[in-house]
Amino acid sequence: MHKSAHDLLESADFKNLVRKRWTLSIVLTLALFVLYYGYILLIALDKPYMATKIGEATTLGIPVGVAVIVVSWVLTAVYVAWANTSYDREVAKLRDRVKS
């Protein structure tokens, strides 16, 4: 392997970047699991709660179901916002180092 590429892999900056990427990924994946399986288990274990009326006929389950979808998208957007700014900037810096 090219010397500079090997140095790059061993550099603290690269290791930090990979660690940050997976930390964020795992935190967001866990949030997604809590959100979705929380919703499913809430339905499985406490149907009357989800059937609580919050309007004339509207039940609590309806806004909660919509919220699961909206929050899933927001979690995706959080990752993309981080990656587009912080991650891409670091990647550009590290790539320059291999070239030079």
Added chain:
Amino acid sequence: MQTSLGTPTASAIAFFVVIVGITLAITYWAARRTRSAKEFYAAGRSVSGLQNGLALAGDYMSAASFLGIAGLVAMKGYDGMIYATGWLVGWPALMFLIAEPLRNLGKYTFADVVAFRLSQRPVRIASAIGGILTVLFYTIAQMVGSGNLIKLMFGISYEWAVVIVGAVMMAYVLFGGMIATTWVQIIKAVLLLTGVTILTIMVLAKFNFSPGELYKQVTLAQQTVEVTTQAPDPANPGATIETKQKVQQPIGQGALEPGGLVTSPVDAVSLGLALMLGLLGLPHILMRFYTVPDAKAARKSVLYATGFIGYFYIIIPIVGFGASVLVGRDLIAKIDKGGNMAAPLLAEVLGGTPFLGFIAAVAFATILAVVAGLTLAGASALSHDIYTHVVKHGQATEQEQVTVARRATVVFGIAAVLLGVVFKGQNVAFMVGLAFAIACSANFPSLLLSIIWKRFTTAGAVWSILTGAFLSVFLIVISPTVWVDIFKYPTALFGLKNPAIVSMTVSFAVGILASLASREERAEAMFEDEKLRTYLGIGAE
């Protein structure tokens, strides 16, 4: 109400001809741009993030999601909404876990990533088995569904419907490769999102744009139910006579409450795992990531796709609820017991025969696009993984690769039509669940482990894929979905309706244990090189 559903009306035929005409014109244009393997499999990597986001949404939103979920909500109420959320939550997971590494490491198929630093031939063969099984079961479900739906909507025979779908989608893939398939997906996604948006607005307009009012009217809408009453038998003291009576009564509050879909927590979580993580192993979805120029565009395309699909699943229940009020459950069930015609019937009530024609044509385009995507993925596994890498040891010329890819398309397309005819009238609903179970148990574990784990070996990959594939098929066969519902045995040998929680866990465990029991120094050494490509995109295709 009189419906023109099931008769080929002028408007339905006109919309159908326009859609097929435009997509075939695009195919003609794309055919002249499809000469190299990179163009055939990956549209020359020239698709933008937004375009790929739409195309991913097009690949994923099948007729089952459109007609099926609208029907489920119309007939069962809130349970349809629970089902809809399950279809969305895989997308964020796809983003967080594999989207960018997948783009950076692969070339044309997901097997490129799994085989990246392992022994090519065994891993390619195993990945192709997992990939083809997934695509095949998914295709059978789509073909049988399309035959039935087209018969219901246009009144043409099941066999003709299957042959028409097969012929048109083969034309897209064969001549226009990934470029034509991508544009078919984009057109279909735009049409579907537009059609469902118009339906939603028209429904809400009937209820003063107040969802609360819509829900109230759902509970008040009438439906016919069979009531059994027992009375003492005058001729035979001590015994009772049961009389069954059909009575009209309001649907009631139950439509807005969780019903029978989610009962056992383990069953619900297992199905949820299959839906969520199965997406991360669907070959036709994963393949789309090679059509964009880089990881950044891959990332954007997931965000767009999640937005479009999420929006679709949020509004589709309104269409379903609208149908139970404005069409009525009785009429929906009379046309099709499964409720699949709820959305087309609603379109007819709200916009007359022309709008029904439009929605029917959109549903048809939806089927065509999904089957085209599946065929391209199935053909790629045959030609790129098996022919190029196993038979030719990766030494096939550009011309050879494209020729073989086209032949594989013909083979897969004809197989799809024949399987569609063979499975006519069979209950194939379980096959979608099976496709997701295999995807999350066979394809996903090896893909994830190959990206994140240095010690992953060829033996680990092969055993994990084969175990996941065959265990999920075996467990589905002895589960209530097949053993009881299809084979009619009184009790199932395996209790869960979807085996994902067991088969995926076992597949991961086998992959890890088999890797620990073997050692591949070359693969470990390559892992470091691979990292530059995974995280920085250096050397990516």
